[in-house]
Amino acid sequence: MQSDDKPTTGQPTNGQYKLSFPELFNQLSSVPPAPEPDGQHGAGRLAWLRAAWKKTWKEGGFLYERWEEVGQARHVSWYEIATWIKATLLFSGLSLIVLMLDAAGDIASAALKGLSDVPASGTVDGSGLWGTVDHPIRVFLANQAAHLTVAPAALYAFWQLTGLLGLIGGFFGNAGARIAWLLFGIGSLAMIWSATPAGGRAAATGLAALMWALASIFALRGLTLRPIVHNHPAPAPVFSPTLHLHATLPAPTPAGDDFGDEPDNLHPLQG
Structure with a gap:
Protein backbone atom coordinates (compact mmCIF):
# COMPACT_ATOMS: atom_id res chain seq x y z
CA MET A 1 0.00 0.00 0.00
CA GLN A 2 1.44 3.34 -1.04
CA SER A 3 1.27 6.36 1.16
CA ASP A 4 0.04 9.77 0.13
CA ASP A 5 3.51 11.28 0.24
CA LYS A 6 4.72 9.20 -2.76
CA PRO A 7 5.81 11.51 -5.53
CA THR A 8 3.45 11.77 -8.43
CA THR A 9 6.17 12.44 -10.99
CA GLY A 10 8.35 9.90 -12.74
CA GLN A 11 7.60 6.70 -14.60
CA PRO A 12 6.73 3.45 -12.86
CA THR A 13 9.50 0.88 -13.02
CA ASN A 14 8.83 -2.74 -11.96
CA GLY A 15 5.70 -1.69 -10.17
CA GLN A 16 7.50 1.15 -8.38
CA TYR A 17 8.05 4.80 -9.13
CA LYS A 18 11.38 5.89 -10.55
CA LEU A 19 12.42 8.60 -8.14
CA SER A 20 15.14 10.91 -9.39
CA PHE A 21 17.72 12.81 -7.38
CA PRO A 22 15.97 16.19 -7.81
CA GLU A 23 12.93 14.63 -6.17
CA LEU A 24 15.18 13.43 -3.37
CA PHE A 25 16.33 17.00 -2.83
CA ASN A 26 12.70 18.10 -2.81
CA GLN A 27 11.98 15.54 -0.10
CA LEU A 28 14.90 16.74 1.98
CA SER A 29 14.04 20.38 1.49
CA SER A 30 10.49 19.70 2.69
CA VAL A 31 11.85 18.78 6.13
CA PRO A 32 11.70 21.94 8.26
CA PRO A 33 14.97 22.90 9.97
CA ALA A 34 15.06 22.24 13.69
CA PRO A 35 15.78 25.20 15.98
CA GLU A 36 19.20 25.19 17.60
CA PRO A 37 19.28 25.29 21.40
CA ASP A 38 21.17 28.10 23.02
CA GLY A 39 24.88 27.38 23.26
CA GLN A 40 24.75 24.25 21.06
CA HIS A 41 25.92 25.11 17.58
CA GLY A 42 25.16 22.41 15.00
CA ALA A 43 22.55 20.59 17.08
CA GLY A 44 19.76 21.82 14.81
CA ARG A 45 21.57 20.52 11.73
CA LEU A 46 21.98 17.09 13.28
CA ALA A 47 18.30 17.02 14.15
CA TRP A 48 17.45 18.02 10.57
CA LEU A 49 19.66 15.26 9.19
CA ARG A 50 18.00 12.68 11.44
CA ALA A 51 14.55 13.84 10.35
CA ALA A 52 15.54 13.80 6.67
CA TRP A 53 17.05 10.33 7.06
CA LYS A 54 13.85 9.00 8.61
CA LYS A 55 11.75 10.64 5.89
CA THR A 56 13.72 8.98 3.07
CA TRP A 57 13.18 5.59 4.73
CA LYS A 58 9.44 6.02 5.04
CA GLU A 59 7.16 4.38 2.51
CA GLY A 60 7.50 6.37 -0.70
CA GLY A 61 10.87 7.83 0.27
CA PHE A 62 13.99 7.67 -1.86
CA LEU A 63 15.92 5.07 0.16
CA TYR A 64 12.76 3.05 0.77
CA GLU A 65 12.15 2.76 -2.97
CA ARG A 66 15.76 1.80 -3.68
CA TRP A 67 15.61 -0.93 -1.02
CA GLU A 68 12.41 -2.25 -2.56
CA GLU A 69 14.12 -2.43 -5.97
CA VAL A 70 17.00 -4.39 -4.44
CA GLY A 71 14.54 -6.86 -2.93
CA GLN A 72 12.67 -7.30 -6.21
CA ALA A 73 15.91 -7.82 -8.19
CA ARG A 74 16.15 -11.37 -6.83
CA HIS A 75 12.85 -12.40 -8.39
CA VAL A 76 12.85 -10.67 -11.79
CA SER A 77 14.87 -11.06 -14.98
CA TRP A 78 17.89 -8.98 -15.93
CA TYR A 79 15.84 -6.72 -18.19
CA GLU A 80 13.44 -5.88 -15.36
CA ILE A 81 16.12 -4.94 -12.82
CA ALA A 82 16.49 -1.26 -12.06
CA THR A 83 19.07 0.57 -14.16
CA TRP A 84 21.16 1.74 -11.21
CA ILE A 85 21.49 -1.86 -9.95
CA LYS A 86 22.67 -3.10 -13.35
CA ALA A 87 25.16 -0.24 -13.59
CA THR A 88 26.51 -1.03 -10.11
CA LEU A 89 26.88 -4.73 -10.92
CA LEU A 90 28.63 -4.02 -14.22
CA PHE A 91 31.00 -1.53 -12.62
CA SER A 92 31.81 -3.97 -9.80
CA GLY A 93 32.43 -6.78 -12.29
CA LEU A 94 34.75 -4.64 -14.40
CA SER A 95 36.64 -3.52 -11.30
CA LEU A 96 37.08 -7.13 -10.21
CA ILE A 97 38.37 -8.10 -13.66
CA VAL A 98 40.88 -5.24 -13.60
CA LEU A 99 42.10 -6.28 -10.15
CA MET A 100 42.44 -9.91 -11.24
CA LEU A 101 44.38 -8.94 -14.37
CA ASP A 102 46.66 -6.70 -12.34
CA ALA A 103 47.30 -9.50 -9.83
CA ALA A 104 47.88 -12.00 -12.63
CA GLY A 105 50.40 -9.62 -14.22
CA ASP A 106 52.29 -9.28 -10.93
CA ILE A 107 52.33 -13.05 -10.45
CA ALA A 108 53.56 -13.68 -13.99
CA SER A 109 56.24 -11.00 -13.61
CA ALA A 110 57.44 -12.52 -10.33
CA ALA A 111 57.47 -16.00 -11.88
CA LEU A 112 59.49 -14.85 -14.89
CA LYS A 113 61.93 -13.02 -12.65
CA GLY A 114 62.35 -16.10 -10.47
CA LEU A 115 62.92 -18.32 -13.47
CA SER A 116 65.41 -15.85 -14.95
CA ASP A 117 67.48 -15.96 -11.77
CA VAL A 118 68.12 -19.67 -12.31
CA LEU A 220 47.26 -35.06 -22.99
CA ARG A 221 44.56 -36.28 -20.62
CA GLY A 222 41.50 -37.51 -22.50
CA LEU A 223 43.15 -37.34 -25.94
CA THR A 224 42.36 -40.34 -28.12
CA LEU A 225 43.32 -41.33 -31.67
CA ARG A 226 40.08 -43.20 -32.28
CA PRO A 227 37.57 -41.38 -34.44
CA ILE A 228 34.52 -40.25 -32.58
CA VAL A 229 31.38 -41.61 -34.18
CA HIS A 230 28.09 -40.07 -33.18
CA ASN A 231 25.21 -42.45 -33.75
CA HIS A 232 22.06 -40.45 -34.01
CA PRO A 233 18.96 -42.56 -34.58
CA ALA A 234 17.07 -41.59 -37.67
CA PRO A 235 13.69 -40.05 -36.98
CA ALA A 236 10.79 -42.43 -37.34
CA PRO A 237 8.76 -41.88 -40.49
CA VAL A 238 5.54 -40.04 -39.93
CA PHE A 239 2.59 -41.87 -41.53
CA SER A 240 -0.41 -39.67 -42.06
CA PRO A 241 -2.97 -41.41 -44.33
CA THR A 242 -5.24 -39.16 -46.32
CA LEU A 243 -8.37 -40.09 -48.28
CA HIS A 244 -9.21 -38.15 -51.40
CA LEU A 245 -12.80 -38.35 -52.71
CA HIS A 246 -13.61 -37.04 -56.16
CA ALA A 247 -17.33 -36.49 -56.84
CA THR A 248 -18.85 -35.04 -60.00
CA LEU A 249 -21.95 -32.99 -59.37
CA PRO A 250 -24.37 -32.18 -62.22
CA ALA A 251 -24.77 -28.58 -63.14
CA PRO A 252 -28.04 -27.02 -61.85
CA THR A 253 -30.82 -26.51 -64.40
CA PRO A 254 -31.82 -22.89 -64.90
CA ALA A 255 -35.34 -21.94 -63.75
CA GLY A 256 -37.96 -21.93 -66.49
CA ASP A 257 -35.87 -23.87 -68.98
CA ASP A 258 -37.86 -26.58 -70.77
CA PHE A 259 -35.83 -29.14 -72.63
CA GLY A 260 -38.89 -31.15 -73.75
CA ASP A 261 -38.08 -34.12 -71.68
CA GLU A 262 -41.50 -34.34 -69.99
CA PRO A 263 -43.57 -37.49 -70.54
CA ASP A 264 -45.96 -37.42 -73.56
CA ASN A 265 -48.97 -38.60 -71.54
CA LEU A 266 -49.11 -35.45 -69.52
CA HIS A 267 -51.45 -32.79 -70.99
CA PRO A 268 -52.78 -29.59 -69.43
CA LEU A 269 -56.41 -29.61 -68.29
CA GLN A 270 -58.79 -27.84 -70.58
CA GLY A 271 -62.14 -26.52 -69.40
Whole structure:
Protein backbone atom coordinates (compact mmCIF):
# COMPACT_ATOMS: atom_id res chain seq x y z
CA MET A 1 0.00 0.00 0.00
CA GLN A 2 1.44 3.34 -1.04
CA SER A 3 1.27 6.36 1.16
CA ASP A 4 0.04 9.77 0.13
CA ASP A 5 3.51 11.28 0.24
CA LYS A 6 4.72 9.20 -2.76
CA PRO A 7 5.81 11.51 -5.53
CA THR A 8 3.45 11.77 -8.43
CA THR A 9 6.17 12.44 -10.99
CA GLY A 10 8.35 9.90 -12.74
CA GLN A 11 7.60 6.70 -14.60
CA PRO A 12 6.73 3.45 -12.86
CA THR A 13 9.50 0.88 -13.02
CA ASN A 14 8.83 -2.74 -11.96
CA GLY A 15 5.70 -1.69 -10.17
CA GLN A 16 7.50 1.15 -8.38
CA TYR A 17 8.05 4.80 -9.13
CA LYS A 18 11.38 5.89 -10.55
CA LEU A 19 12.42 8.60 -8.14
CA SER A 20 15.14 10.91 -9.39
CA PHE A 21 17.72 12.81 -7.38
CA PRO A 22 15.97 16.19 -7.81
CA GLU A 23 12.93 14.63 -6.17
CA LEU A 24 15.18 13.43 -3.37
CA PHE A 25 16.33 17.00 -2.83
CA ASN A 26 12.70 18.10 -2.81
CA GLN A 27 11.98 15.54 -0.10
CA LEU A 28 14.90 16.74 1.98
CA SER A 29 14.04 20.38 1.49
CA SER A 30 10.49 19.70 2.69
CA VAL A 31 11.85 18.78 6.13
CA PRO A 32 11.70 21.94 8.26
CA PRO A 33 14.97 22.90 9.97
CA ALA A 34 15.06 22.24 13.69
CA PRO A 35 15.78 25.20 15.98
CA GLU A 36 19.20 25.19 17.60
CA PRO A 37 19.28 25.29 21.40
CA ASP A 38 21.17 28.10 23.02
CA GLY A 39 24.88 27.38 23.26
CA GLN A 40 24.75 24.25 21.06
CA HIS A 41 25.92 25.11 17.58
CA GLY A 42 25.16 22.41 15.00
CA ALA A 43 22.55 20.59 17.08
CA GLY A 44 19.76 21.82 14.81
CA ARG A 45 21.57 20.52 11.73
CA LEU A 46 21.98 17.09 13.28
CA ALA A 47 18.30 17.02 14.15
CA TRP A 48 17.45 18.02 10.57
CA LEU A 49 19.66 15.26 9.19
CA ARG A 50 18.00 12.68 11.44
CA ALA A 51 14.55 13.84 10.35
CA ALA A 52 15.54 13.80 6.67
CA TRP A 53 17.05 10.33 7.06
CA LYS A 54 13.85 9.00 8.61
CA LYS A 55 11.75 10.64 5.89
CA THR A 56 13.72 8.98 3.07
CA TRP A 57 13.18 5.59 4.73
CA LYS A 58 9.44 6.02 5.04
CA GLU A 59 7.16 4.38 2.51
CA GLY A 60 7.50 6.37 -0.70
CA GLY A 61 10.87 7.83 0.27
CA PHE A 62 13.99 7.67 -1.86
CA LEU A 63 15.92 5.07 0.16
CA TYR A 64 12.76 3.05 0.77
CA GLU A 65 12.15 2.76 -2.97
CA ARG A 66 15.76 1.80 -3.68
CA TRP A 67 15.61 -0.93 -1.02
CA GLU A 68 12.41 -2.25 -2.56
CA GLU A 69 14.12 -2.43 -5.97
CA VAL A 70 17.00 -4.39 -4.44
CA GLY A 71 14.54 -6.86 -2.93
CA GLN A 72 12.67 -7.30 -6.21
CA ALA A 73 15.91 -7.82 -8.19
CA ARG A 74 16.15 -11.37 -6.83
CA HIS A 75 12.85 -12.40 -8.39
CA VAL A 76 12.85 -10.67 -11.79
CA SER A 77 14.87 -11.06 -14.98
CA TRP A 78 17.89 -8.98 -15.93
CA TYR A 79 15.84 -6.72 -18.19
CA GLU A 80 13.44 -5.88 -15.36
CA ILE A 81 16.12 -4.94 -12.82
CA ALA A 82 16.49 -1.26 -12.06
CA THR A 83 19.07 0.57 -14.16
CA TRP A 84 21.16 1.74 -11.21
CA ILE A 85 21.49 -1.86 -9.95
CA LYS A 86 22.67 -3.10 -13.35
CA ALA A 87 25.16 -0.24 -13.59
CA THR A 88 26.51 -1.03 -10.11
CA LEU A 89 26.88 -4.73 -10.92
CA LEU A 90 28.63 -4.02 -14.22
CA PHE A 91 31.00 -1.53 -12.62
CA SER A 92 31.81 -3.97 -9.80
CA GLY A 93 32.43 -6.78 -12.29
CA LEU A 94 34.75 -4.64 -14.40
CA SER A 95 36.64 -3.52 -11.30
CA LEU A 96 37.08 -7.13 -10.21
CA ILE A 97 38.37 -8.10 -13.66
CA VAL A 98 40.88 -5.24 -13.60
CA LEU A 99 42.10 -6.28 -10.15
CA MET A 100 42.44 -9.91 -11.24
CA LEU A 101 44.38 -8.94 -14.37
CA ASP A 102 46.66 -6.70 -12.34
CA ALA A 103 47.30 -9.50 -9.83
CA ALA A 104 47.88 -12.00 -12.63
CA GLY A 105 50.40 -9.62 -14.22
CA ASP A 106 52.29 -9.28 -10.93
CA ILE A 107 52.33 -13.05 -10.45
CA ALA A 108 53.56 -13.68 -13.99
CA SER A 109 56.24 -11.00 -13.61
CA ALA A 110 57.44 -12.52 -10.33
CA ALA A 111 57.47 -16.00 -11.88
CA LEU A 112 59.49 -14.85 -14.89
CA LYS A 113 61.93 -13.02 -12.65
CA GLY A 114 62.35 -16.10 -10.47
CA LEU A 115 62.92 -18.32 -13.47
CA SER A 116 65.41 -15.85 -14.95
CA ASP A 117 67.48 -15.96 -11.77
CA VAL A 118 68.12 -19.67 -12.31
CA PRO A 119 71.58 -20.10 -13.85
CA ALA A 120 71.54 -21.57 -17.35
CA SER A 121 75.15 -22.48 -17.94
CA GLY A 122 77.27 -25.58 -18.03
CA THR A 123 78.56 -24.99 -14.51
CA VAL A 124 75.42 -26.50 -12.94
CA ASP A 125 75.82 -30.01 -11.57
CA GLY A 126 74.40 -32.57 -14.01
CA SER A 127 74.15 -35.52 -11.64
CA GLY A 128 70.95 -37.45 -10.95
CA LEU A 129 68.08 -38.31 -13.25
CA TRP A 130 66.86 -34.75 -13.60
CA GLY A 131 70.39 -33.44 -14.06
CA THR A 132 70.95 -35.92 -16.87
CA VAL A 133 68.03 -34.36 -18.73
CA ASP A 134 68.31 -30.75 -17.57
CA HIS A 135 72.07 -30.25 -17.84
CA PRO A 136 72.32 -30.81 -21.63
CA ILE A 137 69.50 -28.33 -22.18
CA ARG A 138 71.30 -25.69 -20.12
CA VAL A 139 74.52 -26.30 -22.06
CA PHE A 140 72.73 -26.15 -25.42
CA LEU A 141 70.95 -22.89 -24.57
CA ALA A 142 74.15 -21.33 -23.21
CA ASN A 143 76.02 -22.18 -26.40
CA GLN A 144 73.24 -20.80 -28.60
CA ALA A 145 72.87 -17.63 -26.52
CA ALA A 146 76.51 -16.77 -27.26
CA HIS A 147 75.46 -16.07 -30.86
CA LEU A 148 72.25 -14.23 -29.92
CA THR A 149 71.42 -10.94 -28.23
CA VAL A 150 69.68 -12.64 -25.33
CA ALA A 151 70.92 -13.95 -22.00
CA PRO A 152 71.10 -17.73 -21.45
CA ALA A 153 68.95 -17.34 -18.32
CA ALA A 154 66.18 -15.76 -20.42
CA LEU A 155 66.22 -18.67 -22.87
CA TYR A 156 66.11 -21.18 -20.06
CA ALA A 157 63.27 -19.32 -18.32
CA PHE A 158 61.27 -19.24 -21.56
CA TRP A 159 61.85 -22.97 -22.05
CA GLN A 160 60.60 -23.70 -18.51
CA LEU A 161 57.58 -21.41 -18.87
CA THR A 162 56.58 -23.04 -22.16
CA GLY A 163 56.65 -26.48 -20.61
CA LEU A 164 54.71 -25.34 -17.55
CA LEU A 165 51.97 -23.65 -19.58
CA GLY A 166 51.75 -26.59 -21.97
CA LEU A 167 51.39 -29.02 -19.08
CA ILE A 168 48.72 -27.03 -17.24
CA GLY A 169 46.80 -25.96 -20.35
CA GLY A 170 46.91 -29.46 -21.80
CA PHE A 171 45.53 -30.89 -18.57
CA PHE A 172 42.47 -28.68 -18.99
CA GLY A 173 42.06 -29.74 -22.63
CA ASN A 174 43.30 -26.61 -24.41
CA ALA A 175 44.30 -27.51 -27.99
CA GLY A 176 46.92 -24.76 -28.31
CA ALA A 177 48.57 -25.76 -25.03
CA ARG A 178 48.76 -29.38 -26.18
CA ILE A 179 50.44 -28.33 -29.42
CA ALA A 180 52.93 -26.27 -27.39
CA TRP A 181 53.54 -29.30 -25.15
CA LEU A 182 54.30 -31.51 -28.15
CA LEU A 183 56.72 -28.95 -29.60
CA PHE A 184 58.30 -28.50 -26.16
CA GLY A 185 58.96 -32.22 -25.89
CA ILE A 186 60.34 -32.59 -29.41
CA GLY A 187 62.59 -29.56 -28.96
CA SER A 188 63.84 -30.82 -25.60
CA LEU A 189 64.74 -34.21 -27.05
CA ALA A 190 66.59 -32.53 -29.90
CA MET A 191 68.57 -30.30 -27.51
CA ILE A 192 69.45 -33.25 -25.26
CA TRP A 193 70.60 -35.32 -28.24
CA SER A 194 72.74 -32.45 -29.51
CA ALA A 195 74.41 -31.43 -26.23
CA THR A 196 74.94 -34.82 -24.55
CA PRO A 197 78.32 -36.51 -25.07
CA ALA A 198 78.31 -39.27 -27.66
CA GLY A 199 78.81 -42.02 -25.10
CA GLY A 200 75.57 -41.35 -23.19
CA ARG A 201 73.56 -39.60 -25.88
CA ALA A 202 71.13 -42.43 -26.53
CA ALA A 203 70.54 -43.13 -22.82
CA ALA A 204 69.96 -39.46 -21.94
CA THR A 205 67.58 -38.96 -24.86
CA GLY A 206 65.67 -42.16 -24.07
CA LEU A 207 65.39 -41.19 -20.39
CA ALA A 208 64.10 -37.74 -21.38
CA ALA A 209 61.56 -39.34 -23.75
CA LEU A 210 60.25 -41.56 -20.93
CA MET A 211 59.95 -38.63 -18.54
CA TRP A 212 58.17 -36.58 -21.20
CA ALA A 213 55.81 -39.50 -21.91
CA LEU A 214 54.94 -39.80 -18.21
CA ALA A 215 54.22 -36.08 -17.99
CA SER A 216 52.11 -36.38 -21.15
CA ILE A 217 49.68 -38.56 -19.20
CA PHE A 218 48.50 -35.34 -17.55
CA ALA A 219 49.13 -32.92 -20.43
CA LEU A 220 47.26 -35.06 -22.99
CA ARG A 221 44.56 -36.28 -20.62
CA GLY A 222 41.50 -37.51 -22.50
CA LEU A 223 43.15 -37.34 -25.94
CA THR A 224 42.36 -40.34 -28.12
CA LEU A 225 43.32 -41.33 -31.67
CA ARG A 226 40.08 -43.20 -32.28
CA PRO A 227 37.57 -41.38 -34.44
CA ILE A 228 34.52 -40.25 -32.58
CA VAL A 229 31.38 -41.61 -34.18
CA HIS A 230 28.09 -40.07 -33.18
CA ASN A 231 25.21 -42.45 -33.75
CA HIS A 232 22.06 -40.45 -34.01
CA PRO A 233 18.96 -42.56 -34.58
CA ALA A 234 17.07 -41.59 -37.67
CA PRO A 235 13.69 -40.05 -36.98
CA ALA A 236 10.79 -42.43 -37.34
CA PRO A 237 8.76 -41.88 -40.49
CA VAL A 238 5.54 -40.04 -39.93
CA PHE A 239 2.59 -41.87 -41.53
CA SER A 240 -0.41 -39.67 -42.06
CA PRO A 241 -2.97 -41.41 -44.33
CA THR A 242 -5.24 -39.16 -46.32
CA LEU A 243 -8.37 -40.09 -48.28
CA HIS A 244 -9.21 -38.15 -51.40
CA LEU A 245 -12.80 -38.35 -52.71
CA HIS A 246 -13.61 -37.04 -56.16
CA ALA A 247 -17.33 -36.49 -56.84
CA THR A 248 -18.85 -35.04 -60.00
CA LEU A 249 -21.95 -32.99 -59.37
CA PRO A 250 -24.37 -32.18 -62.22
CA ALA A 251 -24.77 -28.58 -63.14
CA PRO A 252 -28.04 -27.02 -61.85
CA THR A 253 -30.82 -26.51 -64.40
CA PRO A 254 -31.82 -22.89 -64.90
CA ALA A 255 -35.34 -21.94 -63.75
CA GLY A 256 -37.96 -21.93 -66.49
CA ASP A 257 -35.87 -23.87 -68.98
CA ASP A 258 -37.86 -26.58 -70.77
CA PHE A 259 -35.83 -29.14 -72.63
CA GLY A 260 -38.89 -31.15 -73.75
CA ASP A 261 -38.08 -34.12 -71.68
CA GLU A 262 -41.50 -34.34 -69.99
CA PRO A 263 -43.57 -37.49 -70.54
CA ASP A 264 -45.96 -37.42 -73.56
CA ASN A 265 -48.97 -38.60 -71.54
CA LEU A 266 -49.11 -35.45 -69.52
CA HIS A 267 -51.45 -32.79 -70.99
CA PRO A 268 -52.78 -29.59 -69.43
CA LEU A 269 -56.41 -29.61 -68.29
CA GLN A 270 -58.79 -27.84 -70.58
CA GLY A 271 -62.14 -26.52 -69.40
